[in-house]
Amino acid sequence: MFRYLVMRVAGMAVMALLATLVVFLIANQVPGDPVLAQLGDLAASDPNMVARYRARWGLDRPLWEQYWIFLRGIFNGDLGISISTQRPVLDDIRQYAPATVELATISFLLSLIVGIPLGVLAAIRRDTWIDNLARFISLAGVSSPTFWLAFIMLALFYGGLQIAPGPGRIDLSVMTPPSVTGLYLIDAAIAGDWEAWRNAAAHLILPSIVLASGTLGLITRTTRASMLEAMTQDYVRVARAKGLRERKIVLGHLLPNALIPVVTLGGLAYAVLLTGAVMTETIFSWPGLGRYTFRSAVALDFPGIMGITLVVAVVYLVINLLTDLSYALLDPRVARERAE
């Protein structure tokens, strides 16, 4: 088991490195000139300015040297300085990450808490109203474009009915709680500031529902399908023959089997939520990584793009690894393969 872990982590590191190379090459294919984008036309017409700018950012060095600088930087914990914000990319990421983590985590939990029971009920009460409801919700969740759903929610509940707070994490009039983790809900609780807590929670409601919708659909569908599959297995009949109650069969026998594919999918879904909440963050003016990524991309901010891609790839790989490990924990047949 330990050997397996070491191999996987090593493989992961290689992948992450390859990922940075890929991104670096992509970023350098950009037809636009970042210099022009940053300096503006007036300054860019002065060749001296351009040259100084280039030298400052190392854009005059050959390609491989730029990459080498970048790699060296990583091992020192330095991801470069963002061209647009003039700050270390790492600092930028540290600033924006908590907002995304908070939003993504709440959304994920929401989709699990609603999605799994819904899927289970849909399977054991197949073709009844609850099954149809579950399928409807899944369908709606999977078919609605996130950016549009965000708009609809905002327009309806904020613009129309006026019961939801506006964009952003917290009202401007309310003081943000002193930063411990960067997650407002936790920080406010630690500081005992319940007004801030309520305000932050209210702001979280709409965006997390929107973000959760897609994942909810997927989780419900997967849970339902894997429950149905498990229900056809022989051991269910054996359990019944032993005289167990239906509820015990569902919770004790079916669920442990049915949840295995859901865990795998869930891990992936969480990773996607963490790294790809661009649309939702844009519409709700959420100061998170998604928005930062988008801005870097549009501004052709190389360090920003590469830094964020590296972070994103690492997060993705780590979560995949954790998911795989939990799969091994849950399914003893797999654990045996791995350990041999």
Add this chain to the structure above:
Amino acid sequence: MSATTDDATSAWRAGRFGRWRRRFGLAAFGAVIVLLWIVIAILAPVISPYPFEAVDVTKRLLPPSQLHWLGTDALGRDVLSRLLWGSRISLFAGIVVVAIGAVLGVIIGGVAAYAGGKAEELMMRATDLVLCFPPIILAMAIAAALGIGVRNTMIAMLIVWWPKFARLARSLVLVQRSQEYVEAAVVMGYGPGRILFRHIVPNAVGPLVVLVTLDVGQAIITFAGLSFLGLGVIPPMPEWGAMVSEGRELVDQWWVATFPGLAILSVVVGFNFLGDGIRDWLDPKSRRQ
């Protein structure tokens, strides 16, 4: 299970028939929606009441009315016409990306799986690499690198899309390869090409068709999303995602952003019904004996 009663039996019978009809009905419904939109896309130039680029500042942001069924946008353009024209790009992008991605992925994945060994390893690593990235981020990065425009965005999406088909094709081929009818073909002396394409592929095609159908919907959403972020179409070309983006601040003039989104929703729902229907039809377990 209990002793038979007429009520229980006829209720059960009615239930069975209803289930069957419903399943088949949903798939047909989905097919109708999809066909409808395809027809609209083809006929858009003919059936649009107004040209999609006709700017008229005097008619800005009019609510839905007799003249403009879906209202006008910030530049006075008719939303309905832009919607109809937009279907051409959205549908085109979604279908083409998935079609090419599927063909590419299946060939790469299928051949690699059948050949096994180094080729298979290589393919798995390549797909792993692509799958390292969240799809949106990668598509964004590539689209940003290549420049905006429909073609470049589609290429970006293609790069992100083929791995999942390669993976699926691989697992399908592996399952079939260990079946005895494939062994019989080997014993008969057929070559690997014949076995793969004449014997295995027809048996593996089912789940692929399902995935392709369902994925067109996802591709349309993704393309619209990229356009929403400004990476897809170049204005003034109408595209549903871009239209939502234009209207996203306009909370009071809700029609500008709402209708394009509904269009996306309806198309995707159509493909989902169709795909689910095909899946149910192919799955022997859903037929009770």
Add this chain to the structure above:
Amino acid sequence: MNETAPLLEVRNLRTEFLTDAGPVRAVEGVSFEMKAGETVGIVGESGSGKSVTALSILRLLADNARLGEGSRIAFRGQDLATLDEDEIRKLRGGEIAMIFQDPLTSLNPVLRISKQLVEGMLAHGKQSQAEALKHGIDLLARMGINAPERAVAGYPHEFSGGMRQRVMLAMGFANNPSLLIADEPTTALDVTIQAQILDLLKTLNREFGTAVLLISHDLGVIANVCERVLVMYAGEVVEEGPAESLLADPRHPYTWALLNAVPRLDQEPPADKRLTAIEGMPPDPSQPPSGCRFRPRCPFAVEKCGEHPHLLPVEDGRRARCWVTQAGESLLKPAAPATAAATAPESGQPILSLRNVVKHYPLRRDAFFAPRRVVHAVDGVDLDIRRGETIGLVGESGSGKSTIARLITRIQKPTSGSIRFGDVDLATADRRVLRPLRRRIQMIFQDPYASLNPRMTVGQILSEPLRFHRLVRSQAEANRRVGELLDMVGLPTRAAERYPHEFSGGQRQRIGTARALAVEPELIIADEPISALDVNIRAQIINLFVGLQQRLGLTFLFIAHDLAVVRQVSDRIVVLYLGKVMEVAAARDLFAEPLHPYTKSLISAAPIPDVAVERQRERIRLTGEPPSPVAPPSGCRFRTRCPIAQGICAEIEPPLTEHRPGHRAACHFSGQM
């Protein structure tokens, strides 16, 4: 309670399934009784309704099943058919326990054995978790599992089939049931393990006094365990009586047919090697025929059989549903055909020779430094196949017999060794050299459902080889030849337009045979071709093979795990164990004087459908489980289970030596058991 009152009384049980195509009656008016401590068997083929009957007792059927009006299932006087779900749940796993066929899928793979063992007890009794666990460990020990404390903490996939079935039995007996229903409990197990489990069942019946209702298609298993037997056909009981007299002297033509379709391990097969098979198949359950349901296939049918017979007594304690035997007469035995002197097929150069063939499969290993683990599937096999003969290759699972088939046909390449066919070594030949040889060696596969391409019509499946090997020059010629092939295997020409899923298992095997014959091979390898088929269909297919061989002068390598079948069709027999040959001999010699202890154990373990014989037989019971092919024992592989193993068996591997003319065995003490 009255001692002689029946424990279980089933009256007029009717079970139907509501399907899309309408209601289907699976069980049609079955009635029988069981006394406390009695062992009763229900025998029949698939579709007979035997399993459905068993499942109906505990109401474990699918949602779309219904018990008919007037069905009565009285257990200790209480009618189970009218109980509600909660009440019958109390009986399940309590007074009445049930075990099923496939121990692999019957246990939940993600839960520990302890949990699965204990939950049944907790659901019924008032024991604490700790008490239940202790009881469970005791039960496991009772069922013959070593180190039960350790076993209990494990997961199902860590155990072999036999051990899992013991766990199932432990689960069944957890709450001291008075009735155990066993639905094909040994069908998925190897013969030697089956013998252990059947012995265990009998012991439990004796010691606990639990009545056993055993469902099986195997008459030998029934003869081994049961005092009374019910024979079912097309949803009805067609004969009932004490096992001994029923099996020796059947009073229903179906029972008669079953008994004659099964090859006898203890008898010399007839010279023409044929079995008495009756043609046709059981009727479609959604459209039962009027009159006697067996009539379309019955060799004894008379005018009166157009009227549906009732189950009436034919003798003391025996009943039969047949007009012909009503008067109390026995059915005629088929004429005992002459067992001619064994005609040895022409000896001379063998057409296929295996020398020291080895196949090792590497297991996946994630670590660098640990040694590679390897499955020793075939570990040095020598074999000669002579022209025109049928060689039977027999062994249990893990013996390597299927692997050998795949090595000869080069579906896989041997790790080492040679396979000479003519002047070519099949083991190392490349594709170009192999291609023309493909015509000459063909294979018939085990699984009729997976061996035909579901997306091709029968005609396409059969004409593709013809065209590929250029045996025909036009489509018309191909069609003609396809028609001839179908005729040769007993199928109508129309079959060519149909798809495989429209045919039954037996018909599909015929199609597979036709495919193999299409290229006019010299050697046909049949890999367990009848294991997946019903008893009667097996007999039909065996007769088909035998007939084809005689007509076309084919050479056959017949692979099976059933010794009786192998005896029926083979001229010579090779016994395999864990990848090595244990014994080779002419069929008659092998059974007259088995030299190797393993052969003797195999013969002794296989049940025979004759109660008197079963009782008198010499029993050699192998203990324990077969060793893992990943780590085969040193020296003689069989020594870990061999009753006469000595020290030398662990040190020196016994070579395959000729002890009698044409009779070789690999044992230091051959013939001494």
